[in-house]
Amino acid sequence: MSSEVDALPDDSGDALSETDPAMGVHATATLPVPAEEVWRHLVSLEGTEALLGEGARLGRKGEPWSAEDGSHGVVRSFHPLEQVRVTWHPHRDGPLSLLDVQLHADGDGTKVDLYHEGHGIAGDPRGDLQHWENALDRFGGVVSG
DSSP, X not given: OEEEESXXXXXXXXXXXXXOGGXXXXXXXXXXXXXXXXXXXXXXXXXHXXXXXXXXXXXXXXXXXXXXXXXXXXXXXXXXTTEEEXXXXXXXXXOOEEEEEEEEEETTXXXXXXXXXXXXXXXXXXXXXXXXXXXHHHHHHHHHO
């Protein structure tokens, strides 16, 4: 797994300053399974909970989601086998941010890029990065295990 603070996708359309690390983090993992299997896991109860928290369920574009820890948002973009983007509020009155999960073929496996854009859940980019690295570890441990 590799990661970096303040790297955003080139096509994000939400160009945030690379000089402001509080505005975004990027975590990535490469899993030894095809994108179809990673996608099935991502939209499953177990996979969604691994990333977003216990009780989280993804619906269709425009539908809200929430987790038992109080984090919540709305599904903004849903492209099977490629990408899901949700708004993210870390708790009831938390700041708005975006979580963008993208899948890319990588040899026989799949690279998962996770971008968290906006003000974060931990109040600092290093804490946010650790949160998403841990989420990818949980997610990858189940799909590849």
